[in-house]
Structure formats: C-alpha cells, structure tokens
Amino acid sequence: MSIKARRKMPASRIGFWASTGSRLLWRLFSQLKFAALLLLVVLLLAAFGSSLPQIPPEVAEDASRLAFWREAVRGKYGPFADLLWSLGLFRFSRSALFLAPLALLVVSTILCTLNRWRGVCRRALNRDVVCPEAVFESSPHRARLEAQADTRLWQTLRESLRERGFRLRSATSEGVLYLRAERNGLSPLATLVNHFALLLLLAGALLSGFWAWREELVIPPGETARISHSQGLALRNDGFTIRRYPSRAAASYEANVTLIEEGEPVRSGLIRLNMPLAHRYVRLYLRGYEGKEGAYTLRLLAGYDPGYPLFVIAGCIFLVSLCVSFFLPHACIQARMEPEGALHLAGHADRQAYAFAEEFASLIAELRQRMEKQDAS
Structure with a gap:
C-alpha cells in the first residue's frame, strides 16, 4: 500500500490568495x-x-x-x-x-x-480649469453657441456667472479660452465630515457602554451618602424646598446638598428638577423625595458618562454638514471658447441643487439674447 505525499501549496499561490482575499x-x-x-x-x-x-x-x-x-x-x-x-x-x-x-x-x-x-479632496481642492473635450460631450447640461470671433460674449458670460454667485477661474491653452465657474466649491468635503462625525458617535457609544455608570442615592435629612463609583466623594442632604405659586401649586423643587471629598466639604449647591449639579466628572440629578416638610429624604441619581461630550460634538457636526449638503450644494459650469468664436458650455451639480437645470437654461437664454443684440448692432 503506497502512501502519496501531500503536495504543499507554493508560497506564491498562498500569497496570491491572501492578496486576493484582502x-x-x-x-x-x-x-x-x-x-x-x-x-x-x-x-x-x-x-x-x-x-x-x-x-x-x-x-x-x-x-x-x-x-x-x-x-x-x-x-x-x-x-x-x-x-x-x-x-x-x-x-x-x-x-x-x-x-x-x-x-x-x-x-x-x-x-x-x-x-x-482622495477623490473628494481632489474634487473640492484640485480642479483643473483646462479640461478635455469629453467634458463638453458627456455633461448632463451642455450647450454650444456660435458667436463672432471676439471677446464680448466671453465677457458677458463671466459677468453673468459672477452675478449668479459663481467663483471664476480662467486659463488659456493653445489659443483656446477656458473658464471654470464654481459655487459652494468646498461643500463636497461635508461627506468626509459626516464620516468623521459618525466615528465620533461610535467612539462615544463605546465609551458610554464600557465606562458610564449611574448610581441611585437615598439620603435622609442631615445624613451623608457615599458615591461608591467615585473614590472619596460623598453627598450630604442639607434640606429640601418646594417653591409654590400663590395658588399653592408646586413651582419648583430644590434640593440643597453639600459635596464632600476626602472628608472635607468642597462645594454646596442646589439640585433642581431637570437642572443637575455637576462636580468634576459627576452629575447629580433629582429623582424624588419622601417624608414630611422639614424632614425630607432625597432620592438622587449620580451619573458619569464619558461618551456624552462626543455625542454632543458629533450631533453638532452632523447638523452643520447636513445643512451644508442640502442648502449649499456644489454647482459647476465649464466653458471653452475656440479662436473662431464657438462657445461650448457644460454644467453639473449635486443632486440637492434642484434648480440648477433651470439656472443653466436661463444662462443659455441670456447669452443667446445678448448675441442677438450684438448681431443687430
């Protein structure tokens, strides 16, 4: 009975499969x-x-x-x-x-x-003015105007675009005039900002999931309770007041407390409903009370959430970037004027620029009207 030796896979093939898998x-x-x-x-x-x-x-x-x-x-x-x-x-x-x-x-x-x-940064920061002819053949909005071989139409185009809020850059190559007009040119970077905000949000979720804590404290009047999650920090109940309207309806609830650290009072303050008291990294909330007037027992919630600041920052970044994406969409119009006077126009914009098609059409109509006036004169 013969035993066939197993063939080892060549290292080159292992590397091929590893690179393909990656x-x-x-x-x-x-x-x-x-x-x-x-x-x-x-x-x-x-x-x-x-x-x-x-x-x-x-x-x-x-x-x-x-x-x-x-x-x-x-x-x-x-x-x-x-x-x-x-x-x-x-x-x-x-x-x-x-x-x-x-x-x-x-x-x-x-x-x-x-x-x-890389692509987003190149699109936002490194845009060439001189562009190939394919741009004027494949853009979603394009036009060709036959004009006289002078610069009056070119100047009219520049003025019209500037009035519409476009930022202009021009160049000349082999006797051909090129123009790139952009509005809200940096708005594509909002996509990267959104990704960064999402990473902050996930980091905040991880911090909150692993290191956040909450602890309920029940403190009789005049007594002190230690916050077990915070070394050396305790809380003393110095009284509880119910503010009332003239009709005797409750206006506000105020707990007067003193924070004690390493046996020494470090801070006194009021904890109101929905208005916590913060000391270093600990926040103290009023949850309830029990007992009779002058001898109320406080029910407080001590908490620490290291991910909360990241949630707030990420939320603000999301809000700003979404506003930029929806209300400041990127729009671009490129133009090329040949020596014999032919003017080629190409335009494209983000999906949020809903009125760009009408704006491009109105620009072409304005240029045609100017051309007719120039021909008539």
Missing part, C-alpha cells in the same frame, strides 16, 4: 452600501436591546440583589431567560451580539473614509 475584504468594507447595512443592523440591535431589561449597576455589584433580579427575569421570560442571560443580553451594550457589528461598522466607516478622501 482586496475583496477591502472592496466589501469600503462600500457605502455595506456600511449602511451595518448601520441598519446596529440600529435594529439597539432597538431590540432597549426592549430588554438591563441589569442596573447597583444590582450587578450586589450578589443577593442580582440573584433576586435574575429570578424576577425568569418569571417574565420563562425558559428563554437562561438563554438571554448566557448571551449577555441583559448587559446588551457589552454583549458580543452588539459589539461585533458595532466594531465592523467602525472598520467599514474608516475604510470608506480612506477610500473616498
């Missing part, structure tokens, strides 16, 4: 459609996770309370409770089911940005 992965992850699909998956998973009860931080740190909480979940979900528990879905923001597509979305967003930034 190129395919690059193409897949750098596609906008794939990134949009991942974003949809992440949003659907986030919606699914929000429908499940999540283990409160104070419960997770207490074994007896955690066991009681788990039994309550079993009563609600029955035989599926243990499966959901093993998948980590009661800590959804830290589960592999959520983090895996989120990580893929981060990678895809980075690759999409790297794949597009």
